[in-house]
Amino acid sequence: MKKRVAVLGSTGSIGNQTLQVIRNLRDSFELIGLSGGDNLELLVKQIKEFRPKIVSIKSESNARKLKELFPDIQVEYGMEGLTSVACHDDVDIVVTALAGGIGLVPTYNAIKERKNIALANKETLVMAGNIIINEAKNNNVEILPVDSEHSAIFQCLNGNKRHQVNRIILTASGGPFRGLKKKDLSSVTPEKALKHPNWNMGKKISIDSATLMNKGLEVIEARWLFDINYDKIDVVIHPQSIIHSMVEFIDGSILAQMGETDMRVPIQYALTYPDRVFNTYHKLDLSKRDVLTFEQPDLETFPCLSLAYEAGRMGGTMTAVMNGANEEAVRMFLENKISFLEIPLVIERVMGKHILIKNPGISDVLEAEKWAKEEAYKYKH
Numbered sequence: 001m002k003k004r005v006a007v008l009g010s011t012g013s014i015g016n017q018t019l020q021v022i023r024n025l026r027d028s029f030e031l032i033g034l035s036g037g038d039n040l041e042l043l044v045k046q047i048k049e050f051r052p053k054i055v056s057i058k059s060e061s062n063a064r065k066l067k068e069l070f071p072d073i074q075v076e077y078g079m080e081g082l083t084s085v086a087c088h089d090d091v092d093i094v095v096t097a098l099a100g101g102i103g104l105v106p107t108y109n110a111i112k113e114r115k116n117i118a119l120a121n122k123e124t125l126v127m128a129g130n131i132i133i134n135e136a137k138n139n140n141v142e143i144l145p146v147d148s149e150h151s152a153i154f155q156c157l158n159g160n161k162r163h164q165v166n167r168i169i170l171t172a173s174g175g176p177f178r179g180l181k182k183k184d185l186s187s188v189t190p191e192k193a194l195k196h197p198n199w200n201m202g203k204k205i206s207i208d209s210a211t212l213m214n215k216g217l218e219v220i221e222a223r224w225l226f227d228i229n230y231d232k233i234d235v236v237i238h239p240q241s242i243i244h245s246m247v248e249f250i251d252g253s254i255l256a257q258m259g260e261t262d263m264r265v266p267i268q269y270a271l272t273y274p275d276r277v278f279n280t281y282h283k284l285d286l287s288k289r290d291v292l293t294f295e296q297p298d299l300e301t302f303p304c305l306s307l308a309y310e311a312g313r314m315g316g317t318m319t320a321v322m323n324g325a326n327e328e329a330v331r332m333f334l335e336n337k338i339s340f341l342e343i344p345l346v347i348e349r350v351m352g353k354h355i356l357i358k359n360p361g362i363s364d365v366l367e368a369e370k371w372a373k374e375e376a377y378k379y380k381h
């Protein structure tokens, strides 16, 4: 039986790589649904190749164009369109490859419809980890990590007892500005910040990697995926990105998962789990690597990581607020409205103003995120 897949955000970096994985494993997977944002041209190409049953695009006008081109395919648009793709009757597993908080609602709805989730959209768990994990448990839904770090931890935990875990060690490349100090970062441009040393990714995650907020989001993601306290999640800078993350057990043993920096590997594992299947992707040859190095993160220069721990420990709506403020700050930085160093300042200011709701429902989370974006926007307007 083929696994039937929907990909939310198929025109993005993870979405595209997911389609490459499926292209290589056509006997195992059937693509049921695709969704795009603004990139109509690429979505049209993908529809022609994979002939899905349902597609969604951001705007109504582009949906009309798609309907004309593909009259036999169900075409939807906007937020409801994303949910329709994720919840289509024929879908077994949804790859959530949307960037940002927009991923939350369709993922939440898919879980309620008992669809398994291959989760790339970490913002879903950052905003509403408690709600999502409980909903997944109640509906017997698997949430399989796509993020390379979380895939690594998931693999290291396989076959081991959770109560014997001492800590999780998330590795971080350090991003394009590793080793620099605040004085060096006052005038960095979006172009420079977008140049990640090891990974080729979408714009938002690339800026998040440069500020270390990406690692902060991943700390919160790990807290929920692996049901572990923040005190037991550490971050270490590993510039070569060969070790994708590690788990330390109570006897002092550390298990690490390694590989080339190729997102198709964790995407494939999330889709084929619990199986591993052959692929022709370039394999890691450690004899050709001279050094693997490790260092502490520089929290003075990159305070976003500390802000994420702080928001995570406060819990409730604070993580959604941090996420919303970060998303807006990144947008303003990409539009040259604020400087790189102002990104954490915006987030800290918005977090400082927020009145926490301790046990929020999904609508409280969405409301808090919206409020945080508006507050962040006020920083420069």
Ligand SMILES: NC(=O)c1ccc[n+]([C@@H]2O[C@H](COP(=O)([O-])OP(=O)(O)OC[C@H]3O[C@@H](n4cnc5c(N)ncnc54)[C@H](OP(=O)(O)O)[C@@H]3O)[C@@H](O)[C@H]2O)c1
Binding pocket: 008, 009, 010, 011, 012, 013, 014, 015, 035, 036, 037, 038, 039, 040, 057, 058, 078, 096, 097, 098, 099, 100, 102, 120, 121, 122, 123, 146, 147, 148, 199, 200, 201, 202, 203, 204, 205, 263
């Ligand atoms: N890229 C990586 O290597 C990587 C690694 C680990 C985790 N992740 C996580 O995976 C997620 C996706 O990252 P990415 O790098 O693939 O992002 P990306 O390249 O920016 O892709 C985002 C996708 O979402 C779509 N989209 C954006 N806004 C939309 C909207 N309002 N309505 C409908 N669709 C919308 C985009 O459509 P258009 O392009 O058509 O506008 C695109 O398909 C993020 O949560 C990220 O943190 C990424």
